[in-house]
Amino acid sequence: MTPENPTSRFATLPDTSEREATDLFHREEVQLALRNRGMPLEIMRYPVTPSGMHYLVIHFDIPDVNIDQWKLQVGGLVSQPLSLSLDDIKKRPARTMAVTMECAGNGRALLNPRVFSQPWFNEGIGTAEWTGTPLKGILEEAGLTDGAVNIVFSGADQGIQGEVLQVYQRSLNIAESMREEMMLVYEMNGQPLQPQHGYPLRLLVPGWYGMASVKWLDRIEAVEDQFQGYQMAKAYRYTQVREEPGEPVTLIRVRALMIPPGIPDTMSRVRWLTAGQQSLTGRAWAGRLGVSRVEVSVDDGSTWSEATLGEQVSTFAWREWSFVWNAVRGWHTLSVRATDTEENVQPIDQFWNAQGMGNNMAQRVRVLVE
Amino acid sequence: MTPENPTSRFATLPDTSEREATDLFHREEVQLALRNRGMPLEIMRYPVTPSGMHYLVIHFDIPDVNIDQWKLQVGGLVSQPLSLSLDDIKKRPARTMAVTMECAGNGRALLNPRVFSQPWFNEGIGTAEWTGTPLKGILEEAGLTDGAVNIVFSGADQGIQGEVLQVYQRSLNIAESMREEMMLVYEMNGQPLQPQHGYPLRLLVPGWYGMASVKWLDRIEAVEDQFQGYQMAKAYRYTQVREEPGEPVTLIRVRALMIPPGIPDTMSRVRWLTAGQQSLTGRAWAGRLGVSRVEVSVDDGSTWSEATLGEQVSTFAWREWSFVWNAVRGWHTLSVRATDTEENVQPIDQFWNAQGMGNNMAQRVRVLVE
Numbered sequence: 001m002t003p004e005n006p007t008s009r010f011a012t013l014p015d016t017s018e019r020e021a022t023d024l025f026h027r028e029e030v031q032l033a034l035r036n037r038g039m040p041l042e043i044m045r046y047p048v049t050p051s052g053m054h055y056l057v058i059h060f061d062i063p064d065v066n067i068d069q070w071k072l073q074v075g076g077l078v079s080q081p082l083s084l085s086l087d088d089i090k091k092r093p094a095r096t097m098a099v100t101m102e103c104a105g106n107g108r109a110l111l112n113p114r115v116f117s118q119p120w121f122n123e124g125i126g127t128a129e130w131t132g133t134p135l136k137g138i139l140e141e142a143g144l145t146d147g148a149v150n151i152v153f154s155g156a157d158q159g160i161q162g163e164v165l166q167v168y169q170r171s172l173n174i175a176e177s178m179r180e181e182m183m184l185v186y187e188m189n190g191q192p193l194q195p196q197h198g199y200p201l202r203l204l205v206p207g208w209y210g211m212a213s214v215k216w217l218d219r220i221e222a223v224e225d226q227f228q229g230y231q232m233a234k235a236y237r238y239t240q241v242r243e244e245p246g247e248p249v250t251l252i253r254v255r256a257l258m259i260p261p262g263i264p265d266t267m268s269r270v271r272w273l274t275a276g277q278q279s280l281t282g283r284a285w286a287g288r289l290g291v292s293r294v295e296v297s298v299d300d301g302s303t304w305s306e307a308t309l310g311e312q313v314s315t316f317a318w319r320e321w322s323f324v325w326n327a328v329r330g331w332h333t334l335s336v337r338a339t340d341t342e343e344n345v346q347p348i349d350q351f352w353n354a355q356g357m358g359n360n361m362a363q364r365v366r367v368l369v370e
Numbered sequence: 371m372t373p374e375n376p377t378s379r380f381a382t383l384p385d386t387s388e389r390e391a392t393d394l395f396h397r398e399e400v401q402l403a404l405r406n407r408g409m410p411l412e413i414m415r416y417p418v419t420p421s422g423m424h425y426l427v428i429h430f431d432i433p434d435v436n437i438d439q440w441k442l443q444v445g446g447l448v449s450q451p452l453s454l455s456l457d458d459i460k461k462r463p464a465r466t467m468a469v470t471m472e473c474a475g476n477g478r479a480l481l482n483p484r485v486f487s488q489p490w491f492n493e494g495i496g497t498a499e500w501t502g503t504p505l506k507g508i509l510e511e512a513g514l515t516d517g518a519v520n521i522v523f524s525g526a527d528q529g530i531q532g533e534v535l536q537v538y539q540r541s542l543n544i545a546e547s548m549r550e551e552m553m554l555v556y557e558m559n560g561q562p563l564q565p566q567h568g569y570p571l572r573l574l575v576p577g578w579y580g581m582a583s584v585k586w587l588d589r590i591e592a593v594e595d596q597f598q599g600y601q602m603a604k605a606y607r608y609t610q611v612r613e614e615p616g617e618p619v620t621l622i623r624v625r626a627l628m629i630p631p632g633i634p635d636t637m638s639r640v641r642w643l644t645a646g647q648q649s650l651t652g653r654a655w656a657g658r659l660g661v662s663r664v665e666v667s668v669d670d671g672s673t674w675s676e677a678t679l680g681e682q683v684s685t686f687a688w689r690e691w692s693f694v695w696n697a698v699r700g701w702h703t704l705s706v707r708a709t710d711t712e713e714n715v716q717p718i719d720q721f722w723n724a725q726g727m728g729n730n731m732a733q734r735v736r737v738l739v740e
Contacts, residue, residue, distance in 0.1 A: 016391045024386045025400045027393045028637050030479065034493050035639075038404035042431045043565070052422030052564050059636050061412045109400065117637070123404050161636040194422050195413070266429050266531040267398050267487070269405075 022112045029119045038123030044259050044283045047127070047313045047320070048098055051189050054126030054197070055210075057103055057118065059168055060159025062195050063216050070200055072184070076152070076221035079143035086200045089184060092133040097181065097206070098314040100127045100285045104209035104236055104249045108356030115356030122257055122363050127283075127317050130204050132185030136178050138220070144174065148222035151177045152229070153203050156216040164230045170214050171227035172205065181206045181316060184217065206316035207288035209252055209358070211236050239354045246353075252287030253360045254346055256294050256321060256338035260365050271367040278327045280307075283318035286340035293339040294321040300333035301348045301362065307336070327369045337362040392482045399489045408493030414629050414653045417497070417683045417690070418468055421559050424496030424567070425580075427473055427488065429538055430529025432565050433586050440570055442554075446522070446591035449513035456570045459554060462503040467551065467576070468684040470497045470655045474579035474606055474619045478726030485726030492627055492733050497653075497687050500574050502555030506548050508590070514544065518592035521547045522599070523573050526586040534600045540584050541597035542575070551576045551686060554587065576686035577621055577658035579728070581606050609724045616723075622657030623730045624716055626664050626691060626708035630735050641737040648697045650677075655688035656710035663709040664691040670703035671718045671732065677706070697739045707732040 016024055037056040043049055067086060074082035103124030108115055110122075118124075139151070155168040176182070183204040186193055193199040198215030205212035211231065226232075232248070239246030259282050262273025284291040290312070295304040310320030321336075337346035351359045386394055407426040413419055437456060444452035473494030478485055480492075488494075509521070525538040546552070553574040556563055563569040568585030575582035581601065602618070609616030629652050632643025654661040660682070665674040680690030691706075707716035721729045 016386075016394045016396070019396065021386045023397045025395045025397065026386070026389065027395065027479075028639070030395045030400060030403055030489050031491060031639050032637070033400055033403040034408035034489075034491065035410050037407045040405050040428060040432055040566070042434075045434055046565075050564050050566070051561075052424075052426075053566055054422075056422075058410060060634055061630075062410055064412075064415055109397075119400050119404075121401060121404065159634045159636055160642060165633070165642075191421075194420050195416075196410070196420070196423055260431075263535070264430055264529045266529055267402070269398070269401050272530060272535075 022114055025109075025119055026116060029116060032118045036118050038120065039126050041123060041257060042259050044257065045281075048129055048189065049126040051191065051194075054128055055101070055103060055124045056196055057124070057210060058157075058196065059161065060157045063156040063158070065156060065200060065216065067200055070218065072201060072218055072220065074138060074142045074220045076223055077145045077148040078222050079145055080141065082138070082142050086186060089133055089201065090186060092137060094131060094133055095183065096129055096131040097183070098127055098129045098317040099204065099206045100125065100313075100316065100318045101210045101213065102252050102255070102285075104211055104357045107359030107361060110361060111350055111352055111356050111359055115354065117356060125257070127313060128188045129190065130183065130185040131187035131190070132183040132204060134180065135182040135184055135203070136180065138184065139177060142222075144222050147224040148174060150174070150223050150225065150227050152221045152223055152227045153214040153217055154219040154221070155198075155214050156218050162230055162234050166230050168214060168231060169227070169229040170212055170231050171223075171229070172212070207251055209236075209249055211249070235355070236357065237355060238357055242354045249357045252285065253358050254284070254286040254289070254291065254338050254340040254344050255360045256282060256284035256291070256336045256346065257363050258282040258334060258336045258365055261334075262367060271365065273327060273367060273369055275327050275329050275369050278325045280323045280325050280334065282321055282336060284321055284338040285318035286338065286344075288316070289340040289342055291319055291338050292341045292343075295337055296323040296325070297335040298325055298332055300364070301335050304337070329369050332367050332369060334365040334367060335362045392484055395479075395489055396486060399486060402488045406488050408490065409496050411493060411627060412629050414627065415651075418499055418559065419496040421561065421564075424498055425471070425473060425494045426566055427494070427580060428566065429531065430527045433526040433528075435526060435570060435586065437570055440588065442571060442588055442590065444508060444512045444590045446593055447515045447518040448592050449515055450511065452508070452512050456556060459503060459571065460556060462507060464501060464503055465553065466499055466501040467553070468497055468499045468687040469574060469576045470495065470683075470686065470688045471580045471583065472622050472625070472655075474581055474727045477729030477731060480731060481720055481722050481726050481729055485724065487726060495627070497683060498558045499560065500553065500555040501557035501560070502553040502574060504550065505552040505554055505573070506550065508554065509547060512592075514592050517594040518544060520544070520593050520595065520597050522591045522593055522597045523584040523587055524589040524591070525568075525584050526588050532600055532604050536600050538584060538601060539597070539599040540582055540601050541593075541599070542582070579606075579619055579622055581619070605725070606727065607725060608727055612724045619727045622655065623728050624654070624656040624659070624661065624708050624710040624714050625730045626652060626654035626661070626706045626716065627733050628652040628704060628706045628735055631704075632737060641735065643697060643737060643739055645697050645699050645739050648695045650693045650695050650704065652691055652706060653688035654691055654708040656708065656714075658686070659710040659712055661689055661708050662711045662713075665707050666693040666695070667705040668695055668702055670734070671705050674707070699739050702737050702739060704735040704737060705732045
């Protein structure tokens, strides 16, 4: 069972001058890849991602929160400003919900021409069971006044981005903020939030890309205008050139991923497997929508076959899919794509935009069958 | 408090063709950086690294272990082969120990010329409280016979590396294996091992680089020869050219790291801080040895000042250090270096070798004070 050397081309990588620019990455991007964290795709075998394997983006530094002094401030255009300790929040009605979260930049490193930022291939994902209290109850207690049109959520983390010194801030309109599933969460997989996931409190915005779920949340403010903070007006936009305002990045687009089958080569991550029946499995999700269909291709997208759909873990979490492949000897490129309940199909070609957001092009997995 | 634009050069990164090869990385390396996980350096504020932030290397895939069928097999040159369930192992004498673990490749991405593999800058570290049972007791119960000279530890994880299909295997000689601190661990920070950390059982080899602490351990075998497996004879060697046998990589070399002070720029990770007294802190460790001295430079290594040493977390874990810097306006390169109890001093220049192992050159942190 010795493979016919699928890896010899990786024994030494070519000189950087001999490689295509799309295969080269900057030092700054690698620094980000090592601070942020991806979910190894084989971990999709678990319906809920084990602790420490959920994807992670940390825009600035992980703040050092002193829980004895920490309060959540709720203010702005409200009739009753609130100042709540973590214990106050934990005494409120609690709910636990499994949610699939994905980075808006997932798929960015697959773009051509390349876009410089956190270089995700497909691993910027994870599903956790979050416990907290509905945001709606907090807003109702504070009592939004008539002029309020947006809610601004601020974190304790501070940094420089796009030449602007800022704390991390995002906003939602009132209708979104009052949806039943929006939560303030303090537990993840039955444990207190870890520092890197937003301890002590995080906004959870199911169905939206992860940038909406503000970590280290310590301030909620009702305002009368559209909020024009950096993370709303500059980052997280769909644009063709960086200078354009473009459209805001919001809900998670449909995507399926496959657990790469067989045995990996360490450096290239190319897979090696034996001929015969192979079970291909993975997960698919579509943000606020459901997944209606998953298809698998074993010939690099030329033909597609329907996969079997399994249970959905929860309304806002992924569902399993499976497909039996009769693998024949040779090199193959496997692929998978999903369709959501509004008939949006994952594209085979890239969804290119200047910030590398929402690129849900179908995953490709290179395998050698022997 | 608007910084004078320390980040403008990162607004758009230059074309790859305009950059030095040492600033460019291959797609395969970025894939590894996203599967493996670094510890953000600000997390050194905690004596024990919170769960999910410890560094992580996964050579192959994370195996799917069925605990109902799992046994640890102890065999080879022993008088009494053993087959132990996880419950059997948990019933044995237990011990909890804080240990600083570091990847042998930590510092690899700082080398010039570059070495292609997992591209760590300085974040391949972590300190955990591990709980398990001493290896010595298991070996004594099995009863090593006279011919035994090495103990081979095998994991359940399988992959292709260096064109060899293998399970992950490492060996230790008898004297090392019988040291009091060697353990078989099943808990990390008071919780059952997570899949990515070796569930259900991991060898813990305090003082050695992380490759010795075999994850997903399911077989221990006493053998009469030097073990020549890939991870011993080919990987984890200090060599000047890959083809040479070189010397084995063993104990952790002395290193100190600094929590980057001030506020980060998101993309470049350059730091911005205000003039005046700044407290610099971090951790230092030296594997099996102690740390006798930590020095800080605020002028890119031209002059050095002694830092104050804090408590050592445990015999095999890091100790804190601190230093008060009177920061003046301008750009500065901060650096820190440690000396161990055998007077080995961290080098300012790189420790280059063909596999990028044990490069403990002093960290450099670029800051703008305003």
